[in-house]
Amino acid sequence: METLIFGRLNYHDIPYDNPIIMATLGGAIMLLLVVAFLVWYHGQWSYLWREWFTSLDHKRIGTMYIVLSLIMLLRGFADALLMRTQQALAEGGVAGYLPPEHYNQIFSAHGTIMIIFVAMPFFIGLMNIVVPLQIGARDVAYPFLNSVSFWLTVAGAMLVMLSLGLGNFSHAGWSAYPPLSEKHYSPGPGVDYWIWGLQIGGVGTLMTGINFFVTIWRLRAPGMTWMKLPIFSWTILVTTLLIMLAFPVLTVLLALLSLDRTLGLHFFTNHLGGNLMLFTNLFWIWGHPEVYIVILPAFGIYSEVTATFSRKPLFGYTSMVYASLAIATLSFVVWLHHFFTMGAGANVNAFFGIATMVIAVPTGVKVFNWIFTIYRGRLEFTTPILWTLGFIVTFCIGGMTGVLLAVPGADFQLHNSEFLIAHFHNMLIPGALFGYFAGYAYWFPKIFGFRLNETWGKRAFWLWLVGFYLAFMPLYALGFMGMPRRLVHYDNPLWQPYLVTALVGTLLIFAGILCQILQLTLSIQQRRLLQENTGDPWNGRTLEWSIPCPAPAWNFAHLPTVHARDDFHVTKQSGQAPPSLPYSAILLPAASGLGPIMGALAFLLGFGLVWYLWWMAAVALAGLVLCLLVRSLDDETEFLIPATTVEATERALRRIASSPYNASQVSQ
Amino acid sequence: MAMIQRFRLQSLAALLCIFSEPLWACTGSCGSQWAVLTPQGSIASQEKDLILTALGLMLLVVIPTITMTLYFAWKYRASNETPDYAPNWDHSSRIEKVIWGIPTLIIAILGTLVWISTHRLSPYRPLSSPYPPLEVQVVAMDWKWLFIYPDLKVATLNQLVIPAGVPVHFVLTSDAVMSSFFIPQLGGQIYAMAGMTTHLHLIADQPGVFEGYNTQFSGPGFAGMHFETRALPSESFHQWVQTASHAPAILDHVRLTQLEQPTTDVPPQIYRVTAPRLFNEIVESYQGPHDRMKEN
Numbered sequence: 023m024e025t026l027i028f029g030r031l032n033y034h035d036i037p038y039d040n041p042i043i044m045a046t047l048g049g050a051i052m053l054l055l056v057v058a059f060l061v062w063y064h065g066q067w068s069y070l071w072r073e074w075f076t077s078l079d080h081k082r083i084g085t086m087y088i089v090l091s092l093i094m095l096l097r098g099f100a101d102a103l104l105m106r107t108q109q110a111l112a113e114g115g116v117a118g119y120l121p122p123e124h125y126n127q128i129f130s131a132h133g134t135i136m137i138i139f140v141a142m143p144f145f146i147g148l149m150n151i152v153v154p155l156q157i158g159a160r161d162v163a164y165p166f167l168n169s170v171s172f173w174l175t176v177a178g179a180m181l182v183m184l185s186l187g188l189g190n191f192s193h194a195g196w197s198a199y200p201p202l203s204e205k206h207y208s209p210g211p212g213v214d215y216w217i218w219g220l221q222i223g224g225v226g227t228l229m230t231g232i233n234f235f236v237t238i239w240r241l242r243a244p245g246m247t248w249m250k251l252p253i254f255s256w257t258i259l260v261t262t263l264l265i266m267l268a269f270p271v272l273t274v275l276l277a278l279l280s281l282d283r284t285l286g287l288h289f290f291t292n293h294l295g296g297n298l299m300l301f302t303n304l305f306w307i308w309g310h311p312e313v314y315i316v317i318l319p320a321f322g323i324y325s326e327v328t329a330t331f332s333r334k335p336l337f338g339y340t341s342m343v344y345a346s347l348a349i350a351t352l353s354f355v356v357w358l359h360h361f362f363t364m365g366a367g368a369n370v371n372a373f374f375g376i377a378t379m380v381i382a383v384p385t386g387v388k389v390f391n392w393i394f395t396i397y398r399g400r401l402e403f404t405t406p407i408l409w410t411l412g413f414i415v416t417f418c419i420g421g422m423t424g425v426l427l428a429v430p431g432a433d434f435q436l437h438n439s440e441f442l443i444a445h446f447h448n449m450l451i452p453g454a455l456f457g458y459f460a461g462y463a464y465w466f467p468k469i470f471g472f473r474l475n476e477t478w479g480k481r482a483f484w485l486w487l488v489g490f491y492l493a494f495m496p497l498y499a500l501g502f503m504g505m506p507r508r509l510v511h512y513d514n515p516l517w518q519p520y521l522v523t524a525l526v527g528t529l530l531i532f533a534g535i536l537c538q539i540l541q542l543t544l545s546i547q548q549r550r551l552l553q554e555n556t557g558d559p560w561n562g563r564t565l566e567w568s569i570p571c572p573a574p575a576w577n578f579a580h581l582p583t584v585h586a587r588d589d590f591h592v593t594k595q596s597g598q599a600p601p602s603l604p605y606s607a608i609l610l611p612a613a614s615g616l617g618p619i620m621g622a623l624a625f626l627l628g629f630g631l632v633w634y635l636w637w638m639a640a641v642a643l644a645g646l647v648l649c650l651l652v653r654s655l656d657d658e659t660e661f662l663i664p665a666t667t668v669e670a671t672e673r674a675l676r677r678i679a680s681s682p683y684n685a686s687q688v689s690q
Numbered sequence: 691m692a693m694i695q696r697f698r699l700q701s702l703a704a705l706l707c708i709f710s711e712p713l714w715a716c717t718g719s720c721g722s723q724w725a726v727l728t729p730q731g732s733i734a735s736q737e738k739d740l741i742l743t744a745l746g747l748m749l750l751v752v753i754p755t756i757t758m759t760l761y762f763a764w765k766y767r768a769s770n771e772t773p774d775y776a777p778n779w780d781h782s783s784r785i786e787k788v789i790w791g792i793p794t795l796i797i798a799i800l801g802t803l804v805w806i807s808t809h810r811l812s813p814y815r816p817l818s819s820p821y822p823p824l825e826v827q828v829v830a831m832d833w834k835w836l837f838i839y840p841d842l843k844v845a846t847l848n849q850l851v852i853p854a855g856v857p858v859h860f861v862l863t864s865d866a867v868m869s870s871f872f873i874p875q876l877g878g879q880i881y882a883m884a885g886m887t888t889h890l891h892l893i894a895d896q897p898g899v900f901e902g903y904n905t906q907f908s909g910p911g912f913a914g915m916h917f918e919t920r921a922l923p924s925e926s927f928h929q930w931v932q933t934a935s936h937a938p939a940i941l942d943h944v945r946l947t948q949l950e951q952p953t954t955d956v957p958p959q960i961y962r963v964t965a966p967r968l969f970n971e972i973v974e975s976y977q978g979p980h981d982r983m984k985e986n
């Protein structure tokens with residue numbers, strides 16, 4: 023009876039005896055309560071609910087994605103700091119302060135969170151904000167689906183966060199290889215948290231992929247032929263293609279593993295015909311495209327930023343497009359490079375090694391295209407450009423070590439070592455994160471109407487860059503010393519100085535993150551000063567800069583017609599004033615509370631499945647189906663904004679544009 | 691005090707090594723801590739050469755690229771107002787050919803290198819040597835390594851003893867989760883998986899002591915799963931075998947059951963082997979229903 027109601031949940035699952043966890047948890051709960059209280063105190067709950075949580079506006083959803091990503095970045099980084107401190111200490115007779123059970127959960131959580139709940143929501147947030155504006159659309163193809171996708175991602179992230187205080191998280195690494203992740207070796211709820219956190223978040227991602235693919239395919243402004251599509255939207259199109267092809271593999275993989283774990287089947291077990299290599303292959307058939315999914319959007323951002331601040335069109339636009347497509351195609355035929363050491367024959371290894379190297383060609387082309395965009399330009403050293411330059415230089419090093427790892431004979435020596443850790447952070451931090459930071463600074467005014475403080479942005483950049491080199495270059499050296507990854511403790515005193523250096527680097531990154539927090543708070547305080555009146559703070563080239571800052575809910579009062587690749591730039595060059603057309607009423611998607619409700623139900627579904635609370639899972643699932651029914655029967659999913667409102671708002675925003683001193687009136 | 695001083699010196703050396711170009715120039719001064727760069731066997735030496743060749747080839751492109759990035763960024767900074775500013779220039783067939791051509795060329799060369807080296811360094815390829823290879827069966831367990839010498843009727847735990855100058859043929863499996871067997875100074879790693887066998891051929895050129903690891907995370911005791919490899923001159927190796935075959939401890943089914951219990955940081959052991967088919971039995975126990983089957 024008790025198990026019927028409580029599943030395998032037990033109050034011993036709360037780690038009372040672990041001071042580190044309890045302190046973190048206490049801190050997190052306190053912070054949450056304080057924020058909740060402040061929002062309540064200022065009477066803003068209903069505003070948040072009405073204008074944000076239930077909003078179907080792609081710009082608001084995008085902003086919420088980025089907020090989620092930044093919060094999760096703090097969590098993921100806290101994990102990194104814990105690991106770095108542990109490894110700096112735990113040599114020889116010193117055990118360090120983290121027992122293996124805890125350390126193993128930390129690197130598993132760090133990897134999972136950083137990739138699935140930091141990198142993914144960050145670029146998905148940026149693409150939500152930017153893509154409809156760049157292609158001249160009023161919203162995405164399926165605004166309600168967009169909201170559901172977001173709330174599913176939140177649900178997944180919350181499941182992973184909950185594992186901190188209730189039960190434990192997976193200890194099997196972010197890749198959760200069986201048989202270690204099977205029930206026999208990991209009986210607790212940890213791996214189930216990993217499975218359902220990823221599964222729920224992954225379904226959200228898959229739906230977003232479909233949504234944006236259709237959006238770009240169908241909603242481009244008249245005249246925007248494929249070769250006139252802005253390059254960021256191009257990389258997003260390719261990314262969504264990758265999502266649609268790769269994420270179903272993850273969904274199936276997680277389903278099979280959960281069948282093994284909950285129903286005792288044998289897909290990946292040691293016994294009864296299970297085969298762990300089946301998992302490994304499927305995991306990387308998703309996992310390798312996944313790294314391009316997080317990197318390609320950043321490539322798009324770098325392309326936009328470089329062109330804008332070099333005051334030149336992007337060099338080799340066509341090459342860029344074909345390079346992206348080539349990368350996407352090739353990314354599906356290289357997965358085996360993650361396990362050259364499984365004992366495959368030489369022909370197989372050589373094939374996958376060479377296929378992997380071939381990706382370096384289109385990637386190299388991209389790098390040269392950025393360089394030649396700068397060539398003969400007038401480069402302005404803004405924060406986004408600093409991130410870009412830091413990226414190009416650092417990425418060359420990471421690309422080189424990547425190609426090295428693609429040589430099977432070299433990989434035999436470097437696989438699973440700290441060299442590998444150095445390599446993929448070398449790709450993911452400059453390759454993805456720096457790009458998102460550049461995009462964040464670049465498009466921030468389009469949403470909030472004011473720019474970010476440049477001084478603190480630049481300080482953050484330098485700390486991140488120097489911190490990155492100090493934190494990760496020593497790991498290459500450790501790889502050459504043979505140090506395996508995922509070690510909670512080691513006996514070789516010669517490794518310690520390098521790990522201490524890495525800790526120093528991580529502390530510098532920490533200082534960089536603090537600068538970013540400071541930058542945001544300062545910029546909010548100085549928003550009058552940083553106010554953006556023209557709608558076009560950077561002298562941009564693409565359509566998103568043709569509308570006011572902040573962008574109105576309907577994006578474009580008059581849907582644009584496109585004649586050129588950098589259409590807005592060309593219009594500005596021609597010197598013609600835009601024709602004044604009459605305003606008309608605009609139909610927009612109405613807010614819907616079903617998104618957050620479905621997110622909450624998905625969370626309960628995941629929770630029920632993790633803890634074997636079958637009744638809860640069943641109720642939540644039924645609830646989800648009911649929500650879909652309710653939505654399908656709802657006819658009033660849009661609302662009309664009268665022409666007068668459109669006109670008044672546009673006038674107000676445009677008047678600011680002509681007369682900066684009136685700014686304060688409409689700053690909300 | 692001495693401790694602190696040693697630490698300082700090492701930090702200094704470490705920093706020097708990190709920032710000195712090229713990295714491997716300090717292998718002499720830093721001693722053999724650079725396991726991958728100080729190979730002691732022919733496979734490892736070839737792998738090291740491969741790493742350095744590939745790195746060298748890539749640096750030919752990477753260094754100019756980085757230099758060009760920084761130089762262009764500096765030269766074309768807005769405040770410099772270079773006269774060759776070309777606000778509408780976005781295409782040059784000549785440059786496009788070069789930027790597709792150069793990476794293609796380098797990758798073609800590297801690709802050839804991959805094809806040849808992957809076949810030469812395949813872990814399954816027996817080494818050519820006047821001596822017949824010594825066979826060692828390797829079993830990854832939670833969390834220790836068991837080495838069985840089927841022809842010598844001895845076995846060791848968490849310690850590998852081999853003759854120098856004689857090729858060694860490792861046959862690997864796992865009696866628990868997946869692990870990866872790795873002795874950097876002798877050559878690259880290979881996975882050990884339950885119910886399957888993999889093979890690896892290595893050789894130690896000289897007598898010496900080399901650290902070996904499991905690099906594939908395998909659970910709570912993972913960090914302690916490393917072992918010492920001793921390569922002995924053939925005289926001493928034979929003596930060692932003599933002593934080992936009179937070892938008091940024996941390896942049989944009872945011992946195996948004990949060893950299958952998860953344990954951490956287990957000190958090295960030497961056994962006399964009385965169950966000759968043990969390795970095969972371990973492999974077979976994971977292939978289909980079997981009386982040793984555990985629900986895993």
Ligand code: HEM
Pocket residue numbers: 099102103105106129130132133134136137140141194195196197443447450451454455493506507508509528531
């Ligand atoms: C911000 C600074 C970061 C630091 C200091 C850091 C540090 C670390 C450390 C110490 C490890 C464990 C290494 C080991 O196994 O020995 C690790 C693993 C990992 N990190 Fe990071 N990391 C950072 C950012 C990121 C980012 C941005 C991503 C992804 C977008 C990421 C993805 C991963 C992954 C996937 C793993 C492997 C986890 C596993 O072994 O299962 N990290 N990181």
Ligand SMILES: [Cu+2]
Pocket residue numbers: 309310313356357359360
């Ligand atoms: Cu890959």
